[in-house]
Amino acid sequence: MSRYFYYHVIYVGLINVMLFVPWTLVQHRFDGAVSAMAIAVVLGTFVAYATTSLYLRFPQKSLPDILNSLLPRWLALTINLLASTLWILAGILVIYSYSATIQQFFNPDMNPYLFLLLMTAAGVWGASRCTRSVQFAQEIMLLISAPLIIMILFKAVFNPWLDWDAIRVTAGYIRTPPSFVSLCAATFVFAGYNTLAVFNRLLPQGTQIRYRWIIPLFCTFFLLVSFFVPIGFHGTVGVAQYLYIWSVTADSMIMEYGFVYRVLYIFLLLYTALSLMFAMNTWHTAMEFLKACRPKYKPDPDEYPTPKINWLINIGFAALTFAYAIWTNEQRNQLVNQFWLIARTFSDITSVVLLSFLVWKTTRRRRSQIPSDAAAPES
Amino acid sequence: MRRAKLLLIGLAMLLILPTSGCGFKDIDKRFFVVAMGIDQGSTPSNYRVTLRLAIPTSQMESGETKTELESMEAPSIAEAVRHLKSLVDKELDFGHCRVILFGKSLIEEGVENPINWLSRRRDIQQVAFLGLAEPNAFQVLKLQPQSERYPGNALFLSFGSEGTESSYILTEYLFDWVRRQTETGKDGFLPIIRKDIDRNSYRVDRVAFTDKKKLRLCLTPAETQLFNISARRYDKSVIAIPFKGARIVLALSQVETHVSISHEDIPTVTLHLHASGFLEESPPNFLNGDIPKIENQLQTEFNGELQDLLYKIRNSEVDPYGFGLHYLAKYFGGSKEWKKWKEAYPEITFRVDSRIVIDKAGLVQ
Numbered sequence: 001m002s003r004y005f006y007y008h009v010i011y012v013g014l015i016n017v018m019l020f021v022p023w024t025l026v027q028h029r030f031d032g033a034v035s036a037m038a039i040a041v042v043l044g045t046f047v048a049y050a051t052t053s054l055y056l057r058f059p060q061k062s063l064p065d066i067l068n069s070l071l072p073r074w075l076a077l078t079i080n081l082l083a084s085t086l087w088i089l090a091g092i093l094v095i096y097s098y099s100a101t102i103q104q105f106f107n108p109d110m111n112p113y114l115f116l117l118l119m120t121a122a123g124v125w126g127a128s129r130c131t132r133s134v135q136f137a138q139e140i141m142l143l144i145s146a147p148l149i150i151m152i153l154f155k156a157v158f159n160p161w162l163d164w165d166a167i168r169v170t171a172g173y174i175r176t177p178p179s180f181v182s183l184c185a186a187t188f189v190f191a192g193y194n195t196l197a198v199f200n201r202l203l204p205q206g207t208q209i210r211y212r213w214i215i216p217l218f219c220t221f222f223l224l225v226s227f228f229v230p231i232g233f234h235g236t237v238g239v240a241q242y243l244y245i246w247s248v249t250a251d252s253m254i255m256e257y258g259f260v261y262r263v264l265y266i267f268l269l270l271y272t273a274l275s276l277m278f279a280m281n282t283w284h285t286a287m288e289f290l291k292a293c294r295p296k297y298k299p300d301p302d303e304y305p306t307p308k309i310n311w312l313i314n315i316g317f318a319a320l321t322f323a324y325a326i327w328t329n330e331q332r333n334q335l336v337n338q339f340w341l342i343a344r345t346f347s348d349i350t351s352v353v354l355l356s357f358l359v360w361k362t363t364r365r366r367r368s369q370i371p372s373d374a375a376a377p378e379s
Numbered sequence: 380m381r382r383a384k385l386l387l388i389g390l391a392m393l394l395i396l397p398t399s400g401c402g403f404k405d406i407d408k409r410f411f412v413v414a415m416g417i418d419q420g421s422t423p424s425n426y427r428v429t430l431r432l433a434i435p436t437s438q439m440e441s442g443e444t445k446t447e448l449e450s451m452e453a454p455s456i457a458e459a460v461r462h463l464k465s466l467v468d469k470e471l472d473f474g475h476c477r478v479i480l481f482g483k484s485l486i487e488e489g490v491e492n493p494i495n496w497l498s499r500r501r502d503i504q505q506v507a508f509l510g511l512a513e514p515n516a517f518q519v520l521k522l523q524p525q526s527e528r529y530p531g532n533a534l535f536l537s538f539g540s541e542g543t544e545s546s547y548i549l550t551e552y553l554f555d556w557v558r559r560q561t562e563t564g565k566d567g568f569l570p571i572i573r574k575d576i577d578r579n580s581y582r583v584d585r586v587a588f589t590d591k592k593k594l595r596l597c598l599t600p601a602e603t604q605l606f607n608i609s610a611r612r613y614d615k616s617v618i619a620i621p622f623k624g625a626r627i628v629l630a631l632s633q634v635e636t637h638v639s640i641s642h643e644d645i646p647t648v649t650l651h652l653h654a655s656g657f658l659e660e661s662p663p664n665f666l667n668g669d670i671p672k673i674e675n676q677l678q679t680e681f682n683g684e685l686q687d688l689l690y691k692i693r694n695s696e697v698d699p700y701g702f703g704l705h706y707l708a709k710y711f712g713g714s715k716e717w718k719k720w721k722e723a724y725p726e727i728t729f730r731v732d733s734r735i736v737i738d739k740a741g742l743v744q
Contacts, residue, residue, distance in 0.1 A: 104501050121391075161555060165701060165708040166562065172711030235558035235565070236704075241498070251505040252554040256541055262504060 002209040004135050004199065005052070007142045008281070009192030009215055013222040014149065015278045016189050017246040018094045018101075018271065020337045022226045024185040026239050029170050029231065032179030037186045037223060039178055044190025045216040047348055052209050054355040055196045057362075059205040063197040063351070064292030065299050070358050079354075080289045083197070086347055087286035089340055091127075091279040092321045095119050096333065098275040099325075101244055105268060116325055119276070120318035126280035127287060127317070128310035131301035134284045135202055141277050148270040153225060155253050155263060162232040170231050181338055184345040189223040190215065194348065198285045201301045243330065287313045407435075410469040411476075413446065413531030416516025417493050418482030420452040426485075426493070427452045428459035429517045432467065433475075433530035444530045450517055456496040473502045477535040479553065480572060482515035486587070486594045490560070498557055505554040508538040511569040511587045511594075519572055524580050537583050538570070546604045546616030547584035563717055564703020566590050568606075571597060588697040596695040598688075605688050609652060610700050612636055618654070618735065620680045623662055627673060629737065631656040640706045645723050648702050649730045650685070657739040674735055682731040689729040696725065 016022065025033040058066050063083070067076040099115040126137060156162070193215070196203075203209075230249045231239050242248045250267035260266065290313055291297055328336065416429035427450060434445040449466050453459035464471055481493065497503050512519040524533040536542025538550045549570045559567035571585040584600040586607075598606060607613040612634045619628045637651040661673075692699065703720050710716060 108501065161552070163558070163701075163704075165565075165704045166558075168708035169563075169704065169711070172708070172713075175711075233554060233558070235562040237561040237563060238558045241561075248505060248554070252552070254506045254539075256539065262506065 002203070002207060002211075004139065004202070005193075005196065005209055006211075006214055007138050008195040008199070009048075010218060011138075011142055011274055011277050012192035012195070013189050013219045015094060015274050016185075016222070016226055018097045018275055018278075019090075019188065019341065020097070020334060021185045021188055021341070022230055022245050023243070023334070024338060024341065025182050025227045026230065026245060028179045028182045029227075029236070029239075030173055030176070032173075032176050033182040033186075033227070034171060034174040035176055036178035036180075036182035037227065038174060040183055040186030040190070040223070041216065041220050043183075044187045044219060047187070047352055048190050048193045048215045048219075049212060050352045051193045051348070051355070052196065052212065054352065054359060055200045056203070056207065056209065057355075057359050058200065059203065059207070060201055062199075062201045062288060062292075062299060064289050065201075066355075066358060068292060068297070070361060077293055080293050083347065084286040084289035086340070086343060087282045087289065088317055088320065089336075090344075091123065091282035091286070091317065092324050093333075093337055093340060094275050094278050094282075095123060095321055096325055096328065097337075098271060100330075100333075101247055101271075102268065104244060105247055105264065113322065113325065116321065119279070120321050122276055123279035123283055124311070124314040124318050126276065127283035128306055128314045129284070130303045130306070131198060131201060131284065131288070134280060135199060137280065138277060141273050145270050145273045148266060148273075152250065152253075152263065152267055152270065155255075156225065156229045156249070159233075159253060161252070162229065163235065164232065166236045167228045167232045169236050170228070181342065184341045185338075186223055187345055187348070188341055189226070190219045191344065191348065192219070194351075195281060195285065197351075198288045201299060283314055283317050286317065404470050408469050409472045410447075410467055411530075412471055412473050413475060414478040414480065414520055414534055415473075415476050416480040416482065416512060416520045417456060417485060418512075418515045418517055419485045419488060423488065425452050425454055426456050426459055427482075427517065428456055428463065429520050430460075430463060430471070431520050431531055432471075439528060441526055441528050444523075444527045446523065446530045448521060456493060473500065474504075476503065476507060478508045478510065478531070478538075479503075480510045480512040480516040480519060481569070482517075483511055483513045483571075483594070484515065486511055486569070486589060489593050490589065491592075494557055494560060497553060503553070505552065507553045508535055509551045509553055509556050509569055510538075510572040510583070513571055513573045519574060519581070522574050522578065522581065526580070534572075534581060537572075537581060544615050545583075546607050546613050547600055549586050549603065549607055549611065559699075560591060562701075562704060564698060564705070564707055564720065565701035566697045566699050568699045588692065588695065588699050590697050595697045596692065602688050602691075605685055606699070608634055608654070609636060609650060609685055609688075614654075617659065618656075618677060618681055619660075620677055622673065622676065625662045626660055627658065627662070627677070628660040629656045629677060629735065630659045632738065638700070638702065638705050640702065640709055642710055645726050645728070646706065646720070647728045647730060648689075649732055650689070652681075652685075652731065652733040653736075654733065655736040655738050658737060661740070670737055674737055677735045678733050681733050681735060685731045685733070686729055689731070693724065693727065693729070698724070702727075 025037065064080050067079055095116065099112065099119055102115055103110055103112050126134065230245045233249050233252045234242065239245065247264060247267065251262060251264040253263040254261050255263060287310060291309065410432045412430050413433045414431040418427040418429065420427045429448065429450040432447045432449065434447055436443065436445055449463050451459045451463045453462055479497065481490065527533045537548055549568060551569055556567050559565050567589045569587045569589065570583050571587050573582045575582040584603060586598050586603045587594055588596045604616055608616050608631070614631050614634045617628050617630050619626055631654050633655050635653040639649045639651065641647045703724065706712065706720050707716055
């Protein structure tokens, strides 16, 4: 079952392109991005190991379930609401940047809200399914896009036009003190473990998540590729001028005998799938957090038929996406992205602390219960 | 429930209506730009933009393709393109523009503005081929070679490895050129495209080097080939030397290069090159001859030529090989090292250390 967990790790590791992670890192490439990345590898791995181990202590329980059962109601409610805000925003940001990219590269004459409508419609439909369906959809979509992922990564890393000197020059700036925003941006690549917040419900009792070295291995690779490959293609100085940094990088590769010779279109196709997957997951998670705020909430990962509330909540998310699209522009979007990346880092560390506290609390309660149970028959 | 479903399907169907693709313009209402030329206008502040537009035809015969050439002068490229739209009956589409030529006088003046336009436009491919047109882009684009099967394909088959693969032709992509324009310690190069004397084909056998601002040096065809071998590791080329009254020609099949730079006040750049190939022309009874002796002679000859070329390039203050960047990469240098390198560059020494191996003698002895 743990393979489902790794699907999350992989697509979250890849979606960083749409959340301006490479852009943020590249802006700081001479003042602290590289050292921040080195720290992020250690920190990200540690948090990933800690979070997964902690969730496994609560088999078949999602984060809202854990909070509801172990914390005072007002505190659980606050945390659930805060967490859902963070999750909603993730989906909104990705959908917005993706539709902006598409509009930029496919057809600038198109009404920007039209594509947003298509994306949110798909997102609403996907996210309103039950948890198990979302998980299965995940697997199918990731397997379908796997050849594209492998092809683009392969083409990028082994491209003869990739300038390894530029990469080496940038890597030399590891001696600069790390920058905070870069650290937050770089740890995002490791953040796939977060989806356990809801999907832990589907892991049966006694599940072991084996091969956890996959997380540092794959995520470090994704992080290095998404930062260094654009630098290798556009140079140490030139790389900073691009806004849609990976779209331009993908456009710098060609497939001479391919069906379409511009890799850009393959790249955009792949990110259609990944962005939809990401939106589906984040909105589904946010929805579960919101639903858990009701007093008489009963978790059910297999609810069928889809309750009306799922639709309503997700349509609300879609409306928020439109509101965001109307309010935002390129500068604001980048600010919100950076803010989100920072907030997410704090929330991850907080959740590790919170979960360790709850684990400690339950074990203490259990320990104090055992003697009293044992004492009971005697009296 | 069923009615709700039907309603939902109906609504979903409605979504099809606004998606009619291609920004509401059909393919037969579009003009595809296959090549673009940017020249200096009649006054120095003006640009002359020339577009080669493909006219779709039903037959696919060589020499039967039709293209239209439109040209316009304006103070900026964007304005010229806008104005050009009023000369044609269909919407211009740059999505298939695979060749962009700069006029020689434009590059001699400076190249910053055209680059800005080219990298800002999202529909210009990053993998478009660049070239320097002599005497100007308009003259080169006017040529319609007989061998063209698709509109404009003679020009772009010259580059890349799709069509002809010649060691005299250097391929430069837009993204690489833009990167070299800003990169520390690496300068740009552009293949020079001329009309052949018979006016039926293009002639691409020279290369031009630019620094960050303008044109600095043009190489001869022989030097161009040498640059292609040593800088781009181009392996479909030949090395030729005179030998006992005849000529020995070695066709390369593999080239590997490696640059090492010493960390002194005046650094020494050593270019190690390992090439192997087979003989295409040699005096008869080659096998009886002394192979190591021929290899040695090839090496000394090649080293000398390449060394001369490197000094020639150094003396015109350009660095198309990227030695500066390699130096920074090697010693993980920052701005201080870069300053030091820039000061030392006019005086650095070059050494070429080549190893040329004759793999096979061809089919005859």
